[in-house]
Amino acid sequence: MYVEGDPLKRGLVIGCLTDSLIKKQEHVFFSKINDLVPSHFKQRLLRGFLKWYNRKLYLNIPEEYKTEIYGISEYASHDFDHIAPRYLRSLYLHGAHDIGHALQDLALVGCSSFAAWGDKSEDGSLILGRNFDFYAGDDFAKDKIVVFEKPDKGYPFMMVTWAGMIGVCSGMNNKGLTVTINAGKSKIPLIAKTPISILTREILQYASTIDEAIVIAKKRKVFVSESIMIGSAADNKAILIEVSPDSFGVYEVPNTMNQLLCSNHFQSSELKDNKRNRAQILNSHSKYRMDKMIQLMDENSKINPNIAADILRNKEGLNNLPIGYGNEKALNQMLAHHGVIFKPEQLLVWVSSNPYQLGEFVCYDLNTIFSNNNFNIDKTTLQKEELNISKDPFLESEAYKNYEMFRIEDRKMDAVLENNSILDSSFVKKYQSLNPDFWMVYYKMGVYFYKQKNYREAKINFEKALTKEITTLPSRQKIEKCLKKTNRKLQ
Numbered sequence: 067m068y069v070e071g072d073p074l075k076r077g078l079v080i081g082c083l084t085d086s087l088i089k090k091q092e093h094v095f096f097s098k099i100n101d102l103v104p105s106h107f108k109q110r111l112l113r114g115f116l117k118w119y120n121r122k123l124y125l126n127i128p129e130e131y132k133t134e135i136y137g138i139s140e141y142a143s144h145d146f147d148h149i150a151p152r153y154l155r156s157l158y159l160h161g162a163h164d165i166g167h168a169l170q171d172l173a174l175v176g177c178s179s180f181a182a183w184g185d186k187s188e189d190g191s192l193i194l195g196r197n198f199d200f201y202a203g204d205d206f207a208k209d210k211i212v213v214f215e216k217p218d219k220g221y222p223f224m225m226v227t228w229a230g231m232i233g234v235c236s237g238m239n240n241k242g243l244t245v246t247i248n249a250g251k252s253k254i255p256l257i258a259k260t261p262i263s264i265l266t267r268e269i270l271q272y273a274s275t276i277d278e279a280i281v282i283a284k285k286r287k288v289f290v291s292e293s294i295m296i297g298s299a300a301d302n303k304a305i306l307i308e309v310s311p312d313s314f315g316v317y318e319v320p321n322t323m324n325q326l327l328c329s330n331h332f333q334s335s336e337l338k339d340n341k342r343n344r345a346q347i348l349n350s351h352s353k354y355r356m357d358k359m360i361q362l363m364d365e366n367s368k369i370n371p372n373i374a375a376d377i378l379r380n381k382e383g384l385n386n387l388p389i390g391y392g393n394e395k396a397l398n399q400m401l402a403h404h405g406v407i408f409k410p411e412q413l414l415v416w417v418s419s420n421p422y423q424l425g426e427f428v429c430y431d432l433n434t435i436f437s438n439n440n441f442n443i444d445k446t447t448l449q450k451e452e453l454n455i456s457k458d459p460f461l462e463s464e465a466y467k468n469y470e471m472f473r474i475e476d477r478k479m480d481a482v483l484e485n486n487s488i489l490d491s492s493f494v495k496k497y498q499s500l501n502p503d504f505w506m507v508y509y510k511m512g513v514y515f516y517k518q519k520n521y522r523e524a525k526i527n528f529e530k531a532l533t534k535e536i537t538t539l540p541s542r543q544k545i546e547k548c549l550k551k552t553n554r555k556l557q
Contacts, residue, residue, distance in 0.1 A: 068435070068448070070216035073130045077137015080213075080232075087209050087229035089143045094205045095159070096146055113149055119258055120158050126260040126287065127157070128268065130219070134232050135160065142230070160233050161261040164290045177248040177330065178355050178397050179295050180363065180377065181304035184324035188370040191411040194297045194304060195374040196246040197402045197423060198226070198235050199394075207403050212417050212428075214435050214448070220271035222436040226404045226417055233263020234270050235403075240436045241274035242299025242410035248328050250291035250308070250337075251346040259289040259311070266294060275300045280316060283307045291337075293328050299410035308334045325363055329355045349539045351395045358384055358397055371407050371416055371427075375455045378405040378423050389535035390504025391469040398423055400469065407455075416455055424466075427455035472500035472507075479510050486517060505534035509545055516548065521555040528552060 069079045081088065103109050124132065139156035149155060179196035187193050211229060216222040225237030238244040245266045265286045273279040279296045291310035298304070304326045306317040315334030319326050330352035332343045347353050361384060362377045363369070369377075380397045383389035392400045405423035407416040413432035419425035429450040460466050475497050482489055498507045512527035528549040536542040 067211055068214045068216075070218075070222075072218045073133035074137050076215065076217065077134040077232075078140065079137075080134075081138040081141030084138075084211065084229040085141045087211070088138065088141055089145075090209065091206070091229045092143050092146060092155075095162075096149070098206070116158060117150070120161065121257070123157060123161055123258040123261075126258070127160070127264055131232060131264055131267065132157070138230055138232070156230060159230065160264060161258050161289075164258070164261050164288075177246075178359060178378075179246050179248060179328045180359055180374075181295065181297055181326040182324060182363070182369040183303050186324040186363070186367075186369060188368040188373075191409065192297055192299060192302050192304065193369050193371065193374060194244055194246070194295070194408045194410070195378050195405070196236060196295070197378050197397060197399075197405045198246075199399050199402045207401075208420070210404055212430065212448075214430075214432075216436060217271060221274065222432075223270045224415060224430065224432060224435075225267075225270070226406055228403075231263070232267060233261060234266040235263060236406045237266070237270045238297075238408050238410060238413070238415055238432065239270050239274070240413065240432050242297075242413055243270065243273055243275070243279065244295075244297035244304075244408045244410055245270045245279075246295045246406075248293040248295070248330055250293055250310070250330060250332055251340075251342040257289070260286040262288055262290060262292045262294075262309075265309075269294070269296070274298075276303075276305055280307060283309060284314060287311070291332070291342075293330075293332065295326070295328050297408060297410050299413075302411070306333065308332045308337050310337060310340075313337055313340070327356055327359045327363070329353070329359070331356075351537050354384070354395045355397060358395075361385070362397075371409065371414075371453075372455055374407045375405075375416070375423075375427050378407070378418070379458050379460070381460070383535050387535065388503040390501050390506070391465070391472070392501070392506075393504060393535060394537045395535055414450070414453065416453075419457075421461075424458040424461050426457045429453035429455070468500045472497070472504075475500060476506075476510075479514075483510065483513060483517070488518075489514065503534065505531045505536045505541075505545075508534065509541075509548075512545075512548060512552075516552060519555075521552050525549065525552045525556065 067083055069076050103112055135156050136153050139153040142152040142156055177199050181194040183192040211227050213227055214224050221239040221241055223237055223239035225234045234245055236246045247262055247266055269279045269282050273282055276296055276298045288309050289311055294307040296305055306328055308315040313336050315336030317334040331346045332338050337343055366373045383395055389395055400422050402423055405418035416427040416429050418427050430448055431450045435448055494511055501507055508527045508531035512524045515524035528545055531545050
């Protein structure tokens with residue numbers, strides 16, 4: 067999508083161009099909430115809470131972006147007016163990531179990103195890669211939009227987004243400044259402030275250097291903790307701006323390193339020793355993914371776009387051990403909303419296509435797209451096809467077919483556990499054979515057999531789960547607890 071003009075015009079044009087997609091995304095998003103909170107009484111409580119919590123949100127979003135959101139909201143559905151009027155709903159949705167992150171520590175997010183320059187880059191210039199592992203259901207991830215926006219103020223930029231969203235999760239402007247976000251550990255704030263994606267949008271639109279990005283980040287109050295990776299062609303390096311409701315830090319690597327890695331914990335002196343950050347390192351899969359990125363960067367002395375794509379697609383654990391497909395300890399968790407690679411100096415960007423990061427990485431050249439005052443509407447495609455990165459051969463493998471079948475069977479397994487149903491005896495073997503290295507298939511079967519009072523089989527499965535690479539420390543402790551309870555039943 068290409069759009070230009072003042073804020074209202076941009077909003078109305080975006081709304082017009084994505085009309086059906088906005089309505090679809092709203093239905094997907096709010097049906098997801100219905101699944102999470104099926105009780106109508108609790109839904110009313112949630113609506114009341116969000117109205118109170120978001121009461122000052124509008125004061126923390128620049129007028130320009132409120133105007134653009136208003137234009138888009140004119141094309142939103144009336145089906146959800148009982149939740150909030152269209153404009154307020156569109157505004158609130160820009161803080162949905164932050165609110166979910168603050169209230170649930172958003173286990174749905176496990177992003178990984180890296181940058182290389184100097185002697186770590188094949189041509190010496192900066193290269194960045196990132197996976198945006200935000201998952202709100204398969205339907206939510208189906209329709210992604212690569213937006214090229216030329217505002218009347220600030221710099222033209224591109225971003226990867228979805229219908230109705232003007233905030234930035236991954237993007238680059240025509241000055242070669244890039245922005246990506248990785249969630250950190252948050253305390254629960256008392257009131258909504260500036261959504262992270264609105265802050266990063268402002269940086270992308272109005273900063274051309276790292277110093278300018280830091281100035282913009284410092285003037286906004288946020289309500290969750292986040293690492294913002296800034297890559298800059300002008301500076302030929304990348305840094306992390308680490309923000310939280312009550313702290314601000316900048317992390318830079320020594321000049322001799324020429325590479326920067328980021329998962330979901332903080333590294334700056336201001337935030338790294340925070341107790342929540344230490345707990346995040348201990349309990350989550352963030353450090354494991356960081357260690358995996360270190361290994362892959364060590365194995366590849368010079369990073370180029372193809373190697374960057376291989377890193378983003380990597381499905382193995384440390385030392386290339388199989389850890390099961392869909393394991394959150396992998397860089398490719400097989401659920402990412404998108405993967406993206408930037409070459410800021412050349413103004414080239416590669417965006418992954420479905421499924422996950424396994425499809426073709428499509429290349430776009432911002433030099434060409436933003437070169438003329440009058441955009442060439444005769445173009446059938448904006449991609450630079452000769453530079454596209456081929457799809458992952460894994461897509462043609464039996465293992466991939468098995469994984470897709472596993473996802474279907476896994477949903478059946480969840481329904482069985484929820485409804486206390488009885489499984490067909492052939493299901494167990496088939497279910498576990500589809501993803502045999504994944505700890506979850508043994509844990510869930512252990513829970514099933516425990517509920518059926520078949521404690522011997524439950525014990526076998528819990529013990530097997532403990533031999534696999536379990537995603538988090540709390541998950542391992544939960545399985546150990548289940549095994550102890552099972553052993554007591556067998557005594």
